[in-house]
Amino acid sequence: xxxxxxxxxxxxxxxxxxxxxxxxxxxxxRPLAKAAGISDRMLLYYFDDKEEVLSLTLMTIAGRLQGDxxxxxxxxxPPRALAPVLWGVLQSPAMQPVMALWxxxxxxxxxxxxxxxxxxxxxxxGFLDWVEARLAVAPGVDRRATAALILGVIDxxxxxGGVGQAALAERALAVWDLPSGV
Amino acid sequence: xxxxxxxxxxxxxxxxxxxxxxxxxxxxxRPLAKAAGISDRMLLYYFDDKEEVLSLTLMTIAGRLQGDxxxxxxxxxPPRALAPVLWGVLQSPAMQPVMALWxxxxxxxxxxxxxxxxxxxxxxxGFLDWVEARLAVAPGVDRRATAALILGVIDxxxxxGGVGQAALAERALAVWDLPSGV
DNA sequence: GCATCAATGTAGCGAGTGCTACAAGAGCCT
DNA sequence: AGGCTCTTGTAGCACTCGCTACATTGATGC
Numbered sequence: 001x002x003x004x005x006x007x008x009x010x011x012x013x014x015x016x017x018x019x020x021x022x023x024x025x026x027x028x029x030r031p032l033a034k035a036a037g038i039s040d041r042m043l044l045y046y047f048d049d050k051e052e053v054l055s056l057t058l059m060t061i062a063g064r065l066q067g068d069x070x071x072x073x074x075x076x077x078p079p080r081a082l083a084p085v086l087w088g089v090l091q092s093p094a095m096q097p098v099m100a101l102w103x104x105x106x107x108x109x110x111x112x113x114x115x116x117x118x119x120x121x122x123x124x125x126g127f128l129d130w131v132e133a134r135l136a137v138a139p140g141v142d143r144r145a146t147a148a149l150i151l152g153v154i155d156x157x158x159x160x161g162g163v164g165q166a167a168l169a170e171r172a173l174a175v176w177d178l179p180s181g182v
Numbered sequence: 183x184x185x186x187x188x189x190x191x192x193x194x195x196x197x198x199x200x201x202x203x204x205x206x207x208x209x210x211x212r213p214l215a216k217a218a219g220i221s222d223r224m225l226l227y228y229f230d231d232k233e234e235v236l237s238l239t240l241m242t243i244a245g246r247l248q249g250d251x252x253x254x255x256x257x258x259x260p261p262r263a264l265a266p267v268l269w270g271v272l273q274s275p276a277m278q279p280v281m282a283l284w285x286x287x288x289x290x291x292x293x294x295x296x297x298x299x300x301x302x303x304x305x306x307x308g309f310l311d312w313v314e315a316r317l318a319v320a321p322g323v324d325r326r327a328t329a330a331l332i333l334g335v336i337d338x339x340x341x342x343g344g345v346g347q348a349a350l351a352e353r354a355l356a357v358w359d360l361p362s363g364v
Numbered sequence: 365g366c367a368t369c370a371a372t373g374t375a376g377c378g379a380g381t382g383c384t385a386c387a388a389g390a391g392c393c394t
Numbered sequence: 395a396g397g398c399t400c401t402t403g404t405a406g407c408a409c410t411c412g413c414t415a416c417a418t419t420g421a422t423g424c
Contacts, residue, residue, distance in 0.1 A: 004400095023293050025293070025295075028380080028381065028382080029381080029382065029383085030380080030381085030382095039402080039403075040382090040383090041383095041384095041402070041403070041404085042401085042402070042403090044382085044383070044384085045401075045402080049382080049383080050381095050382065050383090099292075100289070100292045100293055103285070103288060103289035103292050104289040104290075104293070106285060106289070106341050106344055106345055107282070107285035107286040107288070107289040107344070108286075109344055109345045109346070110281075110282045110285050110341070110343075110344025110345070111205045111207070111282055111286070113207075117345070117346065120344075120345040120346075121345050121346045121347075123345075124342065124345040124346075124347060128347075128350075141357065142353055142356075142357055144350065144353070145350065145353035145354045145356065145357045146354070146357050148339075148342060148347070148350045148351060148353065148354035149335070149354035149355070149357050149358050151338070151342070152335055152338030152339040152341075152342055152351065152354055153331070153334055153335050153338055154338065155337075155338035155341050155342070156333070156334030156335055156336065156337035156338025156339070156341070157330075157334040157338070159285075159288050159292075159334075159337050159338070159341065160306065160330060160333070160334055160337070161292075162288055162289070162291055162292025162302075163288055163291045163292070163299070163302040163303050163305075163306040164291070164299065164302075164303045164306075165303075165306060165310075165330070168310075168326065168327065168330045169330060169334065171324055171326070171327035171330065172327045172328070172330035172331035172334055173331070174324075174327065175323065175324055175327045175328050175331050176331050210410075210411065210412080211411080211412060211413085212410080212411085212412095220372095221372075221373070222412090222413090223372070223373070223374085223413095223414090224371085224372065224373090226412085226413070226414085227371075227372080231412080231413080232411095232412060232413090
């Protein structure tokens, strides 16, 4: 059994790279199998069907993301200071394919398509937990909601960057960071 | 010429409904033609290729959106007051298919796929113009960037709503609206 | 009436989709 | 050695994809 598990894990790892590079449009069985270095016949021998392949590949990517995020300092800071931190992490070049894929998953989830709803919810909650753990708020303020606000701002600005307004998104974040508020 | 133009317009109108209902996954020629009430053969007689069909259908939807948005009061209000207005408009049930499609277009644009880059940029700028026109800011504050911040927050929260956290998004907006800031 | 050309249907091409039936090799247990 | 299960390749099915060749209709102009 463990041999099969090893091969499954190896295939998932290589398919994760492929999915990050090509997006959901590249998520058909033959290209995925080719990326994994096996035949499509074997891909469906190791996994039940396409949905399982896709789910586990996305979970693999989510796991990597979790690891990258966990490496960031867990020192709690106030909301206005945390937002630029999250922006810096998610906007880094290495993270760009991940965020592009995250947008695709979120869009599919908003359409109610499985397995994207399930996985999108999971990833979203991971982000929220990460923000909440690093967030210092005044007593009485809704902590989870504040985390959601920060994540919302950053996701929205990432989305804006995706439609060619990356510079404007940067300026928007600077406005939020002003002492005057907004 | 005008007969052909009328039929093109009629087809685009019906295909816009179809695209809103089914998303980009339903954007293949045969289903689109069926929705338009014509044969796929005629669809490619009226339009050059799939890209033109898709572009013009998305532009049709963008035009409708523009109309709906224009109907909202143009009285300038400060940022914290404008955000809930935009949220109210974009979160209304009638707008839900539009926002789901907007997410899909933005995701495809972030992947660099045409025609989504071009159209996504255009729609994004339409949103920004709308916000900016209704925004009252203190002198010296970057007006466009403030509009981008508001749009970013709302887009991000719409995205969050799409992955099953609509209630949390609502709470997040309430937190931003507190006098204390955040 | 006849020619011309726009409009439309039928049929199909070649490629890709998820998935499966069948058979053959490979290693193991008794 | 004989059977047995695990693994793998070959081939293919039924379908969708964007797009096109060909033929037929219908209206229009001379």
